[in-house]
Amino acid sequence: MNRRRGIFHRRPATVPGLVLVLVLFVRASGADSAGGAEPTGSPDGVVLSWKETAAQIDGLFAAAWQRHGVVPAEPASDEEFIRRVYLDLAGRIPSVSEVRAFLASDDPDRRERVVATLLENPAWVRHMTIVWRNALIPQAVMQADLRPLVPGFEAWLWERLAAKTPYDRLVREILTTDVQAVSPFVVRDAVRPDAFFAAGRLKPENLAAATTRAFLGVRLDCAQCHDHPFDRWKQDQFWKLAAFYSELPASSPGAVSMQEAGGSPGTIRIPDTDQVVSAVFLTGEVPRDTRFLREQLADWITSPNNPWFARMAVNRLWAQFFGRGFVDPIDDFSDANPAVHPEVLDLLAEQFVAHDFDLTFVIRSITASQVYQRSGVQTHASQSDTSMFARAAVRGLTPEQFFDSLAEAVGFYQPYRQDNPFVIDMTSARGRFLELFRSDGESVLEHETTILQALAMMNGDFTGEATSLKDSRTLRAVTEFPLMSDSERLETLFLAALARRPSPSERDRFLRFLDTHPDGQAAALSDIFWVLLNSSEFLLNH
Amino acid sequence: MITRRQMAAWSGLSLLGASASGWFPHLACAAQQSNKAYRHCILLWMSGGPSQLETFDPKPRHxxxxxxxxxxxxxxxxxxxxxxxxxxxxxxxxxxxxSMQTKEGDHARATGFVRTGYLPQGPIRYPSIGSLLAQQLHDPQCDLPAYVSVNPFLGISPAAFGPGFLGPAWSPLIVSAQTAQAGPAASEDDDSADGVAFEVRNLQRHRDVSRWQAEQRLELLAAMEHEFAMxxxxTPVAGHRQAYERAVRMMTSEAVRAFRLDDEPDALRDAYGRNPFGQGCLLARRLIEHGVSFVEVNLSDDRGNGGAAGWDTHTNNFRTVGGLCSVLDPAWASLLQDLNDRGLLADTLxxxxxxxxxxxRINDNVxxxxxxxxxxxxxGGAGIRGGQVYGATSDDGTTITEDPVAVPDLIATIxxxxxxxxxxxxxxxxxxxxxxxDHGARAIDRLLT
Incomplete structure (x- = not known):
């Protein structure tokens, strides 16, 4: 399996378009027992459409709200909806013309049409690539020495997501990809998912922890050193799972792999003990064969009967649209941390399986629900409880969402590098903003603006140019277009930054400001644009 | 020209006037030397877990x-x-x-435990020790954030550096060293880090913006923020406001001079070490002098850089730790000397x-x-009785033979x-x-003056 296939090297040409789809192994026998949790498969096998699924979600929430005495927020206005759905699907705010077209539409199905259009838009693929990259190789974003892994992984994700690859196949390809010992310091421009392994430093224990966390939402990490303090996982269960990765090559040239050290296939020694354990799935079954262990692990993980796989994926997607999952943190499924609204989680997981792990099915169901289409404006104290999903929560943006929205608002276009669109050029405006706005928080609901971010937005060169009459495209278009009234100019700036028209009181206040500004109307528009770009309404999703 | 009262009236929310005007402090807020003696704390944070055997508990006979x-x-x-x-x-x-003892051998859990004093427990978001002590010790006169983190590595456990339930007012100002020449070609050249600086970027108004304009912008922003927050x-909305308030306060303060290491004599800068950690320790002293309550400086490699878990020496332990110590030793000793010379050591832990x-046990990869x-x-420093060792480990280092110390006891002692x-x-x-x-924690009296 793991023969060397040459060393990666920097390639000036575009990323190779072909990738070897690895052996798709025969699916494991369906006899997996659930090991305490229920299997995901729909009990009566009912396959619902995304509209029906959305309606069921709403029915279940209506009942839950009633049970808990929760008064839900008003439905979101079209202005709220269009900005939110663009940020969530396209990874950026809508352009002025996109907002205008949407607000002008009287099509009763305009919201679902926007979703359908966005799901065919390259911006969706781009955004989802970032979302899954953050989910699957989070260390590669945080740790500078792993950054070179990112481009090849993103390119691979991009191809798979653009092709609407079912989620189970996507995960299987990652888990069974050919893995080579290669320094992470070499820029990976090959279109391959093996960064997942390199990010785990090719260590079975790291990979066992990363695999269960990313794909099953099970945190085994602490069981590495001792039995889990408040869950059922035992230390030997952790290492029995790690044994599936015992066939990997050594982490670096010169180091010794498990195989070379004389370990028999599918076994691993628990460090600082004499105990050698063999590969066993978390549900207790043993693999049929000591060969093709990763293929068998992939079979078990992606099986429709796996109690966690579909639920974890659905939980992650839900959190993508609401800021938190049913299980929170999203990757901490455990007896001590039960899901809220488990009936909705199960419904979505069942339908996800029934629709052959189609990610867009889940996204269409969620975005079509009235729960997603609630306003962010609080009208009742019961809406403060974020686990009730009764109001659209205010969420932080990813650095990419933030910069791409800023670029959209101010009319900044930065060409991608021709040779490799996935290489982040750290000296570009985008690269610098991504670094500065890199969020270290664990939850978007607790998102924090830092002092350095505030200073950059208030005083930095990028904002300076974006709000300067000579450099800013948006501002120039607004100030120089001769046929606009003041009110229309103001409205255009609001649409560009906030995807909404000013409220009557804002209109009064800002028009008065325009009229009385000592340096004239253009300077006043520049000040107003600065205010909008520095507002939390601009910097957050809501 | 618009007054706040007009603005509030136009917005139709006249009650808003008072709170909106309090949104940003007045720009005339000048730096003042505090009269009250607040104690301070400097944490030299060795991310990755430093070897006790190559630092303070050597076992040369085993x-x-x-x-x-x-x-x-x-x-x-x-x-x-x-x-x-x-x-x-x-x-x-x-x-x-x-004789420090925990059960946490995972970087993230251990970092969280040692830096908050608590193990994760349900939904409680414990503040980092920096936020906690900053909130307790802060000098209201100080225009700088009370908690400054220099060259941190946030990859392991970001929440262990955050304010948790104390809220964004106590989140750290994160400062990273800029080196003038960062090319690998300069790596062997001792003078290459001469240009280490800790500039807080964008502290000045943009050159095209007048002071009057800046004030107008902030007032309009305050009104927008108020309506949105209502x-x-x-949390993210409140956090945005906090960040802007703190940023404006820094912009208008003399205290940012603390970041200008050029004001220090060359000989002193040399003594600390012309590298990000050495200069970070010097910065820590200057920040303490300007009223900052808690400063941490992270060390990750033998060139004094931070931003990594450099003490995680699974391989090549001896050479790596030796290199790290060659940066640590002069920086830390100079910091103690400098604090002592200025009469600050008695108030600075x-x-x-x-x-x-x-x-x-040494593993197969040395x-x-x-x-x-x-x-x-x-x-060392404030409140600590120096010149002693507390606790002991066995000759082979594998067991604690005297006075085990739990993390909450350490926090209580601090x-x-x-x-x-x-x-x-x-x-x-x-x-x-x-x-x-944590409940049940006992400060170690023997370590205290």
């Missing part, structure tokens, strides 16, 4: 000790590793704990620690692995050294009071 030799210190009978000769001369001011009582220690079972922490009461409590995000040090 095979587990490896090649590391022990040297005498200024205190008779106390020996530390040969890698720290300058620190050895400061032993009269230092208290070494050799409708959405969410200096802590040296990481998230755990390293295995006494490395040491994670070891929470018996490791070292060093305290609190007492800073004249704080460990049982004082904050109200957490779930409405439960959370004491500074």
């Amino acid at each position: 095979e587990n000790g490896g090649p590391t030799q022990a040297i005498p210190t200024a205190v008779a009978g106390i020996h530390i590793s040969e890698h720290l000769p300058q620190i050895a001369q400061w032993m009269t001011h230092l208290a070494v704990i050799r 409708q959405r009582p969410d 200096v802590i040296w620690m990481g998230e755990f220690g390293r295995t006494p 490395g040491r692995d994670h070891w929470p079972g018996g490791w070292s922490v060093v305290l 609190c007492r050294a800073l004249q704080l009461e460990p049982t004082d409590a904050n109200i957490s995000n779930v409405g439960r009071p959370v004491p500074l040090a």
